[in-house]
Amino acid sequence: MTIRFDDKVAIVTGAGAGLGRVYALGLAARGAKVVVNDFGGARDGSGGSPETALAVVEEIRKAGGTAIADGANVADFDQVQQMVKRAMTEFGRIDILVNNAGILRDKSFSKMEIADFKAVLDVHVMGSVNCTKAVWDIMRTQEYGRIVMTASSSGMYGNFGQSNYGTAKMALIGLMNALTTEGRKYNIKVNTIAPVAATRMTADILPEAMLQRIQPDRVGPGVLFLCSEDAPSKTIIAAGGGAFSVGTVVETAPVLLSDAELTPEGVAAHFGEIANWSTARAFDESNHQVQAFLKLASGQ
Structure with a gap:
């Protein structure tokens, strides 16, 4: 069966480039009306410009799709609420939210300023919380919603110099777990993607030959599956280079001591x-x- 998103409305954050752009284009190509959100800042979150989101909207429209651009800073709840209000005015409903926006401020923990730790959590964690909170009651009323968080192997397994990023990414798995339970009776499914992809986040980490093998479009199908009507819930899909796996938290059987x-x-x-x-x-x-x-x- 072909997965389609006709009559569905999706918000994709951080959709001006990289993975978010791929998700937005993929959803639009399969019939969704898309809110392309991007603050337009640098990799560390500084600056800001509407140009990146507008460029993706233009791509979607040229391909015959429907999209609007929005430059809300996901870390600012007031701006997020305005984005959601605008989407509702424009399209009348919100069915899909992909929490993709993020920044990097990598340093070893001993050298990291606390402001850099907080800034990463504000965008990744509170950005996802803000966007999810803003659409949650809409999805409850509709009795339909598909939400995708973005985690990382840095959070699941650890990575040097990414204590802030890893903390944020693991927190989103906890958010997924809680919201899966709360959203179940309203047909709201919450899942997580843990991508490995060539984006501006990884541009200076991996060699060029490897980056060519892990382009963002080789992750996109996993996210579109998690956005679909028949998606699972409370599932972490790791994806990279066209390969996919599922991760989870497991625990050994408890041993009772005398x-x-x-x-x-x-x-x-x-x-x-x-x-x-x-x-x-x-x-x-x-x-x-x-x-x-x-x-x-x-x-x-």
């Missing part, structure tokens, strides 16, 4: 058993994990 063993030494003695990854599994909700501990603690 009262006599309930010491730091007891934990050390049993740590091989506690860290037995052959028992690992994922939990649907936090309550299921809590219940596993309560069951053991109560002797059941």
Whole structure:
């Protein structure tokens, strides 16, 4: 079955270049009306210009699609609310939100200014929170919504010099988990993409030959799938170079220690058993994990 987005309205943040541009073009090509959001700043978030968003809108319109440009700074909730209000005035509904906007301010933790840590969290975390909050009640009323967060291997697994970026990206997985539960009865599905792609974020990190193999259009199909009517929920898709995988948080089975063993030494003695990854599994909700501990603690 062909995935289409006819009669759907999508907001894509950070859509003036790179991955966001690919998502916006892909959604529009399959029938969606698209709000192309981009603040137009530099990689570190400085500056700002409407030109990048307008250029993508022009591409969409030349291809026969429907789009409007918006220069809201996603870290500013008032600006985000105005963007959403404008989208509703223009199109009457909002079905899809792709939280893609981001900045980089890489430095080792010892050399990083706290302002640079906060700036990255403001754009990635609060930017995604602001945009999601602004469309949430609209999607609840419609009883339909598809939201995509953007994570990274830097958050899931760690990367030198990206304590701010990694923290922000892991926070968005937590946001996805909570909103999946809250949105379930309203047919709002929340998922996450963890992309590996040649963008201005990675331009000076990887060699040119490798960058050519991981162009953003080789990630786009995964995001469009997560935006579709039959998308899963609470799913992290990692994507790069045309390859896709699914990640999740897993936990080993809890090991109950006797009262006599309930010491730091007891934990050390049993740590091989506690860290037995052959028992690992994922939990649907936090309550299921809590219940596993309560069951053991109560002797059941």
